[in-house]
Amino acid sequence: MHYNCLIVDDEVELAKMTAEYFEMFEVKTAYVESAALCYEFFKENEADLILLDINLKDGSGFEICRKIREDYQLPILFISARQSDDDVLVALSIGGDDYIKKPYSLSILLAKVKINLKRVEKIRKLSETSANASVKAVEATGAGNTTTDETSGISKTNVAETPASPNLRLDVSTMSVILNGKSIPLKAKEFALLNVLYQHRNTIVTKGQLFDEVWGDSFYGDGTLNVHIRKLREKIERDPNHPEIIKTFWGTGYMLEI
Secondary structure, X not given: OEEEEEEEOOOHHHHHHHHHHHHHOOOOEEEEOOHHHHHHHHHHOEEEEEEEOOEEOOEEHHHHHHHHHOOOOOXXXXXXXXOOHHHHHHHHHOOOOEEEEOOOOHHHHHHXXXXXXXXXXXHHHHHHXXXXXXXXXXXXXXXXXXXXXXOOOOEOOOOEEOOOOOOEEEEOOOOEEEEOOEEEEOOHHHHHHHHHHHHOOOOOEEHHHHHHHHHOOOOOXXXXXXHHHXXXXXXXXXXXXXXXXXXXXXXXXXXXXX
């Protein structure tokens, strides 16, 4: 079965109340109370997004996040009573897309969930549009089969080439970047961040603009943005400490220079 949201939280009454509230606004939601039940859920079901507590009776939300990231690229939003900045940084660095501290406002949490669900749907539609357009182009040439990039071996059906830089391409179907013929998988927020920078390539994108376009609001601190920029650089830069692709303009924002 397909759900919009899965809540993993051993505070059962809170999880149930949150799920019921989401359902009122047409966000199909399920909830489980343990790590074991979370893994069981994904054997027979799908979810577009996860709300994940850190402290569970049979494990840690951090470990669940790491395991899920091995197979899925869906948004993971941590919900936790743990307040330290270290917990926030760990959550974001291992693949979390956001960190909401308990007690949370149901209306604000719903707004954050809906923003991420819209982004998931947008990426899905972009993928379908790109694939359909490529298939039609192949059929029009009479080739009958999807072509393959001779240097990378990557199907062009799913790959949107970047005209301005032959060495950099974005694959919307897998939320990855193909750099110098190598496919590099990205997390949902990393892909969204890179995509915004690419859309405004060779111009400075302000921090406020990135918060608005990637996270959907401006209620995040610089730490969240800095962590995601750092993770992107670790994946696409030759030397993350001396970036050549994603340039920092202190006090202003960032530029994708290609």
